[in-house]
Amino acid sequence: MRTVRDIAVVAFGQTDHRRTSDELSEVEMLLPVLHDVLDRTGLQTSDIGFTCSGSTDYLAGRAFSFTMALDGVGAWPPISESHVEMDGAWALYEAWTKLLTGDADTALVYAYGKSSPGSVRDVLTRQLDPYYVAPLWPDSVALAALQAQALIDAGETDELALASVAARSRSSATANSHAQLRGSVPQGDYLVRPLRTGDCPPIGDGAAAVILAAGDRARELCERPAWIRGIDHRIEAHSLGVRDLTDSPSTRLAAERAGAFERPVDTAELHAPFTSQEVVLRKALRLDDSVRINPSGGALAANPVMAAGLIRIGEAAARVHRGESDRALAHATSGPCLQQNLVAVLEGDAR
Amino acid sequence: MPEVLKAPLVVEFPFTRSLGPVQSAFLTGLRERVVLGVRTTDGRTLVPPVEYDPVTADEIRDLVEVAPTGTVTTWAWNHEPRRGQPLGTPFAWVLVKLDGADTALLHALDAPGPDAVRTGMRVRVRWATERSGAITDIACFEPYDGAPGELTGHDGRFGDMVTGIVAPARLDYVYSPGRAQSAYIASLSERRTVGERCPSCRKVYVPPKGACPTCGVATSEQVEVGPRGTVTTYCIVNIKAKNLDIEVPYVYAHIALDGAGLALHGRIGGIPYDEVRMGLRVEPVWSEGGRHPDHYRPTGEPDADYETYKEML
Numbered sequence: 323m324r325t326v327r328d329i330a331v332v333a334f335g336q337t338d339h340r341r342t343s344d345e346l347s348e349v350e351m352l353l354p355v356l357h358d359v360l361d362r363t364g365l366q367t368s369d370i371g372f373t374c375s376g377s378t379d380y381l382a383g384r385a386f387s388f389t390m391a392l393d394g395v396g397a398w399p400p401i402s403e404s405h406v407e408m409d410g411a412w413a414l415y416e417a418w419t420k421l422l423t424g425d426a427d428t429a430l431v432y433a434y435g436k437s438s439p440g441s442v443r444d445v446l447t448r449q450l451d452p453y454y455v456a457p458l459w460p461d462s463v464a465l466a467a468l469q470a471q472a473l474i475d476a477g478e479t480d481e482l483a484l485a486s487v488a489a490r491s492r493s494s495a496t497a498n499s500h501a502q503l504r505g506s507v508p509q510g511d512y513l514v515r516p517l518r519t520g521d522c523p524p525i526g527d528g529a530a531a532v533i534l535a536a537g538d539r540a541r542e543l544c545e546r547p548a549w550i551r552g553i554d555h556r557i558e559a560h561s562l563g564v565r566d567l568t569d570s571p572s573t574r575l576a577a578e579r580a581g582a583f584e585r586p587v588d589t590a591e592l593h594a595p596f597t598s599q600e601v602v603l604r605k606a607l608r609l610d611d612s613v614r615i616n617p618s619g620g621a622l623a624a625n626p627v628m629a630a631g632l633i634r635i636g637e638a639a640a641r642v643h644r645g646e647s648d649r650a651l652a653h654a655t656s657g658p659c660l661q662q663n664l665v666a667v668l669e670g671d672a673r
Numbered sequence: 674m675p676e677v678l679k680a681p682l683v684v685e686f687p688f689t690r691s692l693g694p695v696q697s698a699f700l701t702g703l704r705e706r707v708v709l710g711v712r713t714t715d716g717r718t719l720v721p722p723v724e725y726d727p728v729t730a731d732e733i734r735d736l737v738e739v740a741p742t743g744t745v746t747t748w749a750w751n752h753e754p755r756r757g758q759p760l761g762t763p764f765a766w767v768l769v770k771l772d773g774a775d776t777a778l779l780h781a782l783d784a785p786g787p788d789a790v791r792t793g794m795r796v797r798v799r800w801a802t803e804r805s806g807a808i809t810d811i812a813c814f815e816p817y818d819g820a821p822g823e824l825t826g827h828d829g830r831f832g833d834m835v836t837g838i839v840a841p842a843r844l845d846y847v848y849s850p851g852r853a854q855s856a857y858i859a860s861l862s863e864r865r866t867v868g869e870r871c872p873s874c875r876k877v878y879v880p881p882k883g884a885c886p887t888c889g890v891a892t893s894e895q896v897e898v899g900p901r902g903t904v905t906t907y908c909i910v911n912i913k914a915k916n917l918d919i920e921v922p923y924v925y926a927h928i929a930l931d932g933a934g935l936a937l938h939g940r941i942g943g944i945p946y947d948e949v950r951m952g953l954r955v956e957p958v959w960s961e962g963g964r965h966p967d968h969y970r971p972t973g974e975p976d977a978d979y980e981t982y983k984e985m986l
Contacts (some may be wrong), residue, residue, distance in 0.1 A: 347850060460779060468768060557728040
C-alpha cells in the first residue's frame with residue numbers, strides 16, 4: 323500500500339482493565355490515559371491537530387456520554403474532532419485518513435467502554451438486524467457459540483484446542499499488568515455450549531489512547547515510530563445465515579489491502595474475544611507458528627468493549643516502539659461472529 | 674471519599690420500524706403460516722429474505738415459498754435462557770436451512786437437552802398461537818423426522834399486509850455517577866453546593882464533572898459556592914410538563930452561584946414571573962427532605978451589575 327504521507331503510531335496508553343469502575347465516571351476513567359500519551363510525546367492538548375474517539379452510549383446507558391468524555395481533551399475553544407459509534411480502531415482509521423489529507427500532522431485517538439453498569443451480553447443484541455434477529459435477543463455469547471460449533475463440525479478445532487487458546491492467552495497476559503484475567507484461569511462450565519466461561523472474554527471497564535503523527539513529526543515525537551504501512555477494513559453480509567461462519571473473507575481482503583501478505587510479520591495482535599474466533603483469524607491471516615500471537619493476552623485477557631480493538635493496534639505499536647517487533651499485524655473486529663474486520667500492518671525503521 | 678452512589682436506570686423504547694416490500698411479505702407470510710424467501714440475481718433463495726442482493730446489491734423482489742421444515746446447520750445449547758429470548762426453558766440456538774432455501778435462519782429449537790441436538794438434524798417450525806407479523810410468529814423450531822413439509826402455493830400477495838413492526842427494547846443498568854458528581858450529590862444532601870476548581874485556569878465548575886473542558890485536566894480542589902447567586906438569563910415556561918405539579922407560567926433561569934465559574938439552572942419562585950430579570954439576586958429554597966434546591970427566590974439585595982456576570986451568560 324503506497325500512501326502520500328508516512329503516518330505512525332507514536333504513543334499508546336491504556337488503563338488497568340477491571341470488572342467494575344464504579345468510583346469513576348467515563349471522563350474520570352479516560353483522563354489519566356489521555357495524559358499518559360500526551361506525556362510520552364511531550365505534546366499539550368492544544369498541539370493536537372485532530373481528535374477522534376470510539377465509544378457507545380448503550381454500554382453504560384448514558385446518553386451523549388461521548389460529548390461528556392470530550393471534557394477530558396480540552397475541547398474548548400472548539401477543536402477539530404470526530405466520533406465513531408464503533409471500536410476505537412475505526413476512530414484510528416478516520417484519524418489516519420485525516421492525516422493523509424495533510425489537514426493535520428498529529429492526531430489523538432481514544433476509546434473507552436464501561437460494561438459494568440449494564441449487561442453487555444444483552445446490550446450487544448441491540449446492534450443486530452432489528453427486523454429478524456434483535457427481537458429474539460440472541461446474546462453475544464450465543465452467537466459466538468454458533469460459530470464455534472460450526473468450526474467444530476468442520477473439523478477445524480475442538481474443545482481441547484479452544485481451551486489451549488484460552489490458556490496461552492491468559493498465560494501471556496501475566497506479563498501485562500493492565501490485563502484483567504491473568505495466569506491460570508479455569509476453563510469452567512459451559513456458558514453457551516460449546517463455549518465455556520474460559521472461552522469467553524472477561525467483562526470489564528477500560529480505556530485506551532493512541533497518538534498518530536505524520537512524517538518528520540513522528541520522528542520528533544518517538545524514538546522508533548510504528549509506521550502504519552497499510553490499513554484497511556471490510557465487512558460481510560449482516561445476515562448470519564448467509565455467511566460461512568468458519569471463514570472470514572473480510573479479514574483476508576482487509577489484510578491483502580493492508581499489504582499483510584507481502585512479507586511475513588513477526589507479531590500479531592488479534593481481536594478475538596472468543597477462543598474460536600482466533601481459529602478463524604489465524605486461517606484468514608495465514609499465521610503460522612512462527613508468528614507470536616497476542617503477546618498481550620488479547621481480548622481474552624481484557625476486553626473493554628469499544629477499546630479492545632484499538633488496544634490491539636496500540637499493543638502491536640508498543641512492541642515496535644520497544645524494539646520487540648519489526649513488523650507487526652494488528653486486527654480489530656466489530657459486530658457478531660467477526661462481522662467487520664480491520665487490519666493494520668505496523669513497521670519500525672531498520673535498526 | 675464518600676461512598677459510591679448507585680441507582681437503577683432503565684432505558685426502554687418501543688422502536689416503530691417500517692418494512693420494505695420483501696420484509697413486509699415475509700412477516701405477513703409468517704402471520705399466515707407461510708414462509709417466503711427471495712430469489713437473488715444468481716438464482717439462490719434467501720431465507721430470511723432481504724430487499725437487496727447481498728452480493729450484487731441489486732434490488733430483489735422475486736418471492737418464492739419454502740417449506741416450514743429444514744435442517745440445522747449449526748447450533749449452541751443455551752441452558753440459561755435470558756429475558757426476551759424465544760423460550761423460557763433451556764433450548765438450542767440454531768441456524769436452520771429451510772427446505773428450498775440456500776441460506777439459514779436464526780431461531781430457537783425446543784429440544785430436551787444438548788444430546789438431542791446435532792448439526793444436520795431435521796426440524797420444523799412451531800407456529801406461535803397468536804401471530805402479528807413478526808419473527809416471533811415462529812415460536813421456535815422442534816425436532817421432526819420426515820420429508821420436506823408441504824407448500825401452500827402462496828405467491829406472497831396477501832390482503833392486509835403488515836407494513837411495520839413495533840420492537841420493544843429494554844436494557845437495565847445500575848448507574849454510578851463517578852467521583853466528582855458523587856461528592857457533589859453528597860454535599861447537596863447537607864444543603865451545600867460544592868464545585869471543583871481547575872488547577873490550570875482556576876475556573877470553578879458547578880456541578881463538577883471531574884475535568885476542565887477548556888484545559889483538559891482533572892479537577893479535584895473542592896470549593897463551596899453560593900448559597901446566593903445571580904440570574905444571568907432566563908425564560909418563561911408556558912407549557913405544563915407531564916408529571917410536574919408547577920403552575921404555569923413560571924420562570925426557569927440560569928443562576929451563577931457566588932464563587933462559581935459557570936451558571937447552573939433552576940426555577941425562580943417567590944416573585945411574579947414577569948418581574949424576573951437578568952441580574953436578580955436569588956437564594957435556594959429547600960423543600961423538606963429535598964435532595965436539591967426546590968427553587969430559588971429573590972434575596973431582596975440590589976441587582977448585580979452586568980459586568981459581574983457577563984462572562985457566564
